[in-house]
Amino acid sequence: MAEPSLRQLQGWMQAVLTHPHCAWCGVDSDDARRHLDARAEEIVLPAARLQPVDRLAVYAQMYPLRMRDALATDYPVLKDALGAEAWKSLVDEYIRAYPSVHPNLNQLGRHLPRFLRSLRDLKSCAVLADLAELELAMTLVFDAEEPGPFDARGLATLRPADWSGAVFIAAPTLQLRAFGYPVNAYLQAVKRGESVPLPDAAPSFTVLYRKNWSVWRRELSQDEYRLLSLLVQGRCLAKAMKKVQRDAALEPDELSARLRRWSQDWIEDGYFSRIETS
Amino acid sequence: MSSIQSIATDLGVGVGLRTVHYGHVLAHWPAVDLFEVLTDNYLDTGGRPLHVLDRVAARYPVVMHGVSLSIGSTDLLDRAYVRRVKALADRTRARMVSDHVCWTGVAGRNLHDLLPLPYDEQTLAHVVARIRIVQDLLERPLFLENPSTYLAFTHSSMPEWEFLARMCDEADCGLLIDVNNVYVSSVNCGFDPVEYLEAVPWERVGYFHMAGHTDVGTHLIDTHSDHALPGVWALHELATRLSGGRTTIYEWDADIPPFDVLLAEAMKARHGRPLTDSAPLRAEAVHG
Known part of the structure; x- marks a missing residue:
């Protein structure tokens, strides 16, 4: 030849x-x-x-x-x-x-969750896809650019009247996920060495973040997840709170009290790199 | 661009930096002359690996070793990849940047293997042209490693050592001689490793690799999973004698031992090993 x-x-x-x-x-x-x-x-x-x-x-x-x-x-x-x-x-x-x-x-492996969702004939494909989505999010957080320390200058000069227009800029090391199955609890159990069956369907919400170069996961309530999601999307604090308050049928004071608790975690754990005001 | 000769100084003995040793290295700053880092592990991350690399590069000389340049592929050269390699080399002040004489895929795919090339005029012209582009983008010489090979092509028209010598001469690039690969390929492809080493253009050689391999009966596999055999250390001693001494990096990628075991194995390169009957320079023809 x-x-x-x-x-x-x-x-x-x-x-x-x-x-x-x-x-x-x-x-x-x-x-x-x-x-x-x-x-x-x-x-x-x-x-x-x-x-x-x-x-x-x-x-x-x-x-x-x-x-x-x-x-x-x-x-x-x-x-x-x-x-x-x-x-x-x-x-x-x-x-x-x-x-x-x-x-x-x-x-x-970046397409594996999507691929699993396409496998209709695979038993438990929905929960497996959620699990893959969670593990993928962990690698994304692991490899994300380091945001540097939280820039508190904007916070220090913030007047009470500015808070409503404040925009929270998410750190690149933050990932939020909503699942149809409690896969974070399942993953945690497996990592503890427990032999557990795949979970039944139930909504769950997880935030993933990086602190001291390690990846952390925390379960969120639906309300905290909703508020965080809106803030990450760039909504200002007032509009995001108004939407969550309306969707969850919460009293304004109740949501404000929760926000005070939540925001401490958000700042301490580096969810956001800075806060901007218009 | 600096000349190969000015860069290829003997930096001593080092090891490949692996994730499992990060904690040990940061805690003890071991007495090793330099580290080789796997380029591709640091190109797409801003996380802990890059943080560790920055700390290591601040204390030790670093050489960078990649697996994805695909210098022999007939796909378009991935210039964006080369620019990212350059950025990392600048960041770490890498003493040398290396990859392999191989291809890793075509038609946009990547098999993530170091696939062999036929050694002929067509391939030589193709590889030389691409090396020149890469070196221009890197703004530093490129050092290319002889691969471990499991097959040879019917239409190769020259032995590997002749291909490498001509490649270096025509592209004005450097060589990384993997002594274990010479041994493995000599058994798998049936050539004389001494003849190979005697033909290497030593003035082009930047550094040596040493590693262990696995004998699977029908052929040898370059597993990087063990101590190097005496026969491979004997070839290293010959290479040291022929070259006048070069930096040696020990690679251990599977069944990775504690750092101290790795370091002790690497340091055999510093002390040298006498040639004995138990360390034949030519691999016995158990595999032909």
């Missing part, structure tokens, strides 16, 4: 190595032939104890193992919940749907 171009060779080899079954199937696949119509021995030399296709298989067998390892690093509790066989199947399907396109392997 004529010497292949480097482009043809790489397309062929990638098709062989990423074939979902094996390198032997990969060599025979239409995908490989689309690049180069060749037998393995026309491309690869034999070794003393390995035939050409066996040598390709060395690389082919390492590919899914590497992907599984990478995803297991980001999704240890999801992996534990699924069990070894289901985890292997899930990863193999996932990397066919969302192969890595980023130089950093740590980015591989």
Whole structure:
């Protein structure tokens, strides 16, 4: 056969190595032939104890193992919940749907929650997707830019009349999540070493933040979650409080009292990098 | 841009910095000459890894080692990636920046493996052109590592050592010689590791890698999971003699031991090891 171009060779080899079954199937696949119509021995030399296709298989067998390892690093509790066989199947399907396109392997799992939600025939896909969403949020908080210390200058000069127009600027290390299942409590139980079943449906709200370089999670009430969400979206404090008060049918004094309690945590735990007033 | 020769000074013996050792390193500031950091682990994070790296780089010389440059891929060069590598090299005042002679994917995909290239004129021209672009973007020399390989192509027209020597000459780049890779590939691909090392253009070599590998019966796998075998240390001693001495970095990536075990293994490079009958320079042809 004529010497292949480097482009043809790489397309062929990638098709062989990423074939979902094996390198032997990969060599025979239409995908490989689309690049180069060749037998393995026309491309690869034999070794003393390995035939050409066996040598390709060395690389082919390492590919899914590497992907599984990478995803297991980001999704240890999801992996534990699924069990070894289901985890292997899930990863193999996932990397066919969302192969890595980023130089950093740590980015591989960014679509996993979305992928799980699309698997209607997977038992418990909704709760597993919530669990994946929580573990993804943990990696996002872990890798977020460090915001630096809270800028209290605006706070110190804030007059009582300015509070209503105050806008809270969220730290990049803050993530808020609303779930259909209490997955944070489940994850916490698993991390404590408890053997617990996947939870039944029930709304839950979680804030994730970083403090002293560690990722922290805290359960929120629905009202605190709603108020935080509106503030993170850029609503000023007065408008956000008015909406929460109306939606939750709370007395104004009651919500103000709660806000005083909540805001202490928010500032101490670095949810916000600064407060702006117009 | 500084010359290879002015950069490739002997910085001593170092180890690859790994996450499991962060706590030990920050608590004890161990007596090691330098650290090698995995470039890609610090490019997309503003969290603890980068914070640790800043602290380490403030106290030790650092060299950066990447796995995603994909210098041999026929996809467009990812210039944005190279610019991020440069920013990190500037931030850490990295003494050297390295990656591998390999490709990692095409058609936009990344297999995150160091895939082998055919050693022929077509590949050489392609790789040389890309190295020149990378070095211009980095504003510093690039050091490329000989990969561990598990296959060889029918249409390769030159041995790996000749490819590397010509690549360095034509692209004016540096080499990172992974001594364990020379050993592993010599067994898997059936060449003489001494002939390989004797042909290396030593004036181009920035530093050495050492690591352990695994024998799976039919071939060797570059697992970085153990102590280096005596035969690999013997090749390191030959490389040291031929080069006049270079920085050595010990890599340990699987079944990672306590830091002190890693350091003791790395320090074998400092003390040197005598060549003995139990440390043959040529890997026995158990695998042909």
